Amino acid sequence: MKRGLTTFNIASLVIGFGFLYLPIVLLVIYSFNASRLVTVWGGFSTKWYASLFRNEQLLDAIWVTFRIGLISATIATVLGTFAAVALVRAGRFKGRTLFSGMIFAPLVMPEVILGLSLLLLFVSLGLPRGFWTVTVSHATVTMCYAAVVIQARLSAFDRQLEEAAQDLGCPPIKAFFAITLPNIAPAVAAAWMLAFTLSLDDLVIASFTSGPGSTTLPMRIYSQVRLGVSPEINAVSTLLIGLVATGVIAVYLFQMRKRREA
Amino acid sequence: MTERSRPRLNIGAVRSTFAPWADPAAKPLVRFENVVKRFDGETAVNGVSLDIYPGEFFALLGPSGCGKTTLMRLLAGFETPDSGRITLAGEDLAGKPPHQRPVNMMFQSYALFPHLSVERNIAFGLKQQGMPKDQIADRVTEMLALVRLDGLARRKPHQLSGGQRQRVALARAIAPRPKMLLLDEPLAALDKKLREETQFELMALQQQLGMTFLIVTHDQEEAMVTADRIAVMRSGEIVQIGRPADVYEAPNSRYVADFIGDVNIFEGKAEFADGTTVRMSSPEAPGGFDIVEDDLLDVGSTAWLAVRPEKIEVHLDEPPPGPNRMAGKIEDIGYLGDWTTYLVELESGRTIRAARANAKRFVDRPVDWDDKVWLTFARDAGVVLTQ
Numbered sequence: 001m002k003r004g005l006t007t008f009n010i011a012s013l014v015i016g017f018g019f020l021y022l023p024i025v026l027l028v029i030y031s032f033n034a035s036r037l038v039t040v041w042g043g044f045s046t047k048w049y050a051s052l053f054r055n056e057q058l059l060d061a062i063w064v065t066f067r068i069g070l071i072s073a074t075i076a077t078v079l080g081t082f083a084a085v086a087l088v089r090a091g092r093f094k095g096r097t098l099f100s101g102m103i104f105a106p107l108v109m110p111e112v113i114l115g116l117s118l119l120l121l122f123v124s125l126g127l128p129r130g131f132w133t134v135t136v137s138h139a140t141v142t143m144c145y146a147a148v149v150i151q152a153r154l155s156a157f158d159r160q161l162e163e164a165a166q167d168l169g170c171p172p173i174k175a176f177f178a179i180t181l182p183n184i185a186p187a188v189a190a191a192w193m194l195a196f197t198l199s200l201d202d203l204v205i206a207s208f209t210s211g212p213g214s215t216t217l218p219m220r221i222y223s224q225v226r227l228g229v230s231p232e233i234n235a236v237s238t239l240l241i242g243l244v245a246t247g248v249i250a251v252y253l254f255q256m257r258k259r260r261e262a
Numbered sequence: 263m264t265e266r267s268r269p270r271l272n273i274g275a276v277r278s279t280f281a282p283w284a285d286p287a288a289k290p291l292v293r294f295e296n297v298v299k300r301f302d303g304e305t306a307v308n309g310v311s312l313d314i315y316p317g318e319f320f321a322l323l324g325p326s327g328c329g330k331t332t333l334m335r336l337l338a339g340f341e342t343p344d345s346g347r348i349t350l351a352g353e354d355l356a357g358k359p360p361h362q363r364p365v366n367m368m369f370q371s372y373a374l375f376p377h378l379s380v381e382r383n384i385a386f387g388l389k390q391q392g393m394p395k396d397q398i399a400d401r402v403t404e405m406l407a408l409v410r411l412d413g414l415a416r417r418k419p420h421q422l423s424g425g426q427r428q429r430v431a432l433a434r435a436i437a438p439r440p441k442m443l444l445l446d447e448p449l450a451a452l453d454k455k456l457r458e459e460t461q462f463e464l465m466a467l468q469q470q471l472g473m474t475f476l477i478v479t480h481d482q483e484e485a486m487v488t489a490d491r492i493a494v495m496r497s498g499e500i501v502q503i504g505r506p507a508d509v510y511e512a513p514n515s516r517y518v519a520d521f522i523g524d525v526n527i528f529e530g531k532a533e534f535a536d537g538t539t540v541r542m543s544s545p546e547a548p549g550g551f552d553i554v555e556d557d558l559l560d561v562g563s564t565a566w567l568a569v570r571p572e573k574i575e576v577h578l579d580e581p582p583p584g585p586n587r588m589a590g591k592i593e594d595i596g597y598l599g600d601w602t603t604y605l606v607e608l609e610s611g612r613t614i615r616a617a618r619a620n621a622k623r624f625v626d627r628p629v630d631w632d633d634k635v636w637l638t639f640a641r642d643a644g645v646v647l648t649q
Contacts, residue, residue: 163360166359166361168390169387
């Protein structure tokens with residue numbers, strides 16, 4: 001086979017990456033637009049960034065979103081770890097197939113249905129909707145993703161390591177934290193990141209389960225866009241993209257360093 | 263068959279004064295009493311009773327699936343017996359989880375903790391005991407010196423060779439000074455040369471520490487070299503327990519004779535037995551077999567004679583007729599350097615193995631393919647088996 005970049009390869013790369021990144025590049029460019037009109041270039045300016053930091057509603061939404069993300073991702077990771085341990089370790093217990101099927105069901109269930117059912121639950125329980133209902137809902141949904149990621153790693157983990165720890169005088173629970181957890185840590189971290197990103201990104205479920213004072217960033221952006229795209233939204237989106245990119249690059253560099261040490 | 267039941271015969275080349283199993287006053291360290299373990303209806307261990315004495319190097323030997331590893335895991339606490347009792351130093355182990363049992367195991371896969379350095383692997387068991395930090399450091403240094411791994415304390419397991427990993431696993435298991443060390447196929451992953459060296463190292467280590475070792479292996483050579491006593495297992499049961507020489511020279515069944523080393527087995531009928539000699543007729547040997555044997559066999563009953571290849575002599579000139587003599591033709595020669603194995607086809611069509619040590623570099627008349635030969639063996643060279 002011919003190696004290197006052929007014309008065809010270059011063309012498909014350009015088209016593919018164009019599809020992926022052209023909208024994002026446009027968004028970043030227009031966030032530095034001096035004009036109020038989104039589609040008309042009026043010169044370079046950073047004034048939307050300045051006004052962004054004076055927009056209390058938007059800042060509030062960012063703060064709420066991050067808090068929800070942090071808490072729900074943590075809950076989801078802990079619960080997902082438990083679920084993964086149960087699935088991998090318990091062997092063939094009664095109802096195992098049902099349990100493993102049920103844990104993956106929310107992955108394929110339409111978000112609208114999930115959101116609606118959660119809303120019905122909160123209403124019938126008489127819970128006032130707000131910060132905690134969104135957090136719990138996000139934890140519920142993202143837990144499945146966390147369980148899948150951790151389960152994959154855990155089933156490749158050699159159980160004899162835990163037996164060896166117990167044999168050397170370590171009680172089973174302690175052995176899990178001293179031996180198993182450090183070895184599946186990369187998967188646990190990945191699961192947390194995934195859950196956090198999913199929570200950050202979610203519009204549908206948050207719309208169903210939030211209440212006054214708990215408007216998340218995607219909800220805020222969506223409602224503002226319906227009134228017309230403001231360049232402030234471009235600015236906040238650019239900041240988000242920058243944050244996510246920094247995060248991804250940091251994780252990559254960290255892993256590279258670990259691999260070199262190893 | 264213990265030594266006491268046949269006082270005239272001195273079995274084997276090794277004479278050891280260490281024989282606590284022959285002393286009725288000796289207290290066993292570990293006692294299995296009628297232990298049974300089933301997995302999903304399949305019996306893995308079927309009523310095993312066994313005593314292991316302090317300071318003993320004991321081997322469980324058998325093919326894979328014979329229940330030897332299950333027996334060891336029962337002792338370590340990873341499996342619970344369905345019935346029967348296991349005691350350690352007189353104390354019933356029932357209901358004691360693995361982390362409370364004063365035995366340590368060296369796993370076949372070594373099971374080193376991949377995220378911990380060599381020294382922290384070795385220190386793991388000591389930390390669980392709550393040993394003070396400075397003492398842990400001393401013990402780790404001592405262990406590293408013992409298994410000759412000084413200088414590798416900071417390495418991670420994946421930075422070590424197979425042999426080094428094996429020694430870390432060993433050091434980790436003996437560091438907490440367990441009452442007993444369990445070794446599950448400890449040398450299976452090493453190459454032949456290293457395996458032989460390590461066998462002798464294990465023996466030296468066991469002597470030095472005065473610790474009781476229980477080794478599980480499917481390799482008969484490993485068991486013979488290292489152990490004071492061997493228990494040969496077959497489908498969940500112990501078939502024979504004895505010193506390596508007992509098991510080799512006086513197997514109690516065709517299974518044991520065949521499992522340990524090479525053997526030629528001749529079927530025949532007992533014609534005469536007087537408590538010192540057994541005479542057998544056999545289609546393989548026109549002159550019959552005359553064997554030193556104190557078993558009083560029933561005349562006319564079927565018996566088997568087991569003769570090891572190295573105890574059979576190969577002659578190019580016809581010896582005088584008599585018992586224990588067979589004629590045949592050289593079918594194949596396996597030259598191993600130190601030994602030569604001859605496959606001899608008897609007149610009956612059976613193939614017999616005979617082996618000879620190549621003690622001389624030059625021989626007057628080398629044995630060649632298709633040579634007509636006669637095989638003989640001494641009256642005390644074989645064992646008469648009834649099962």
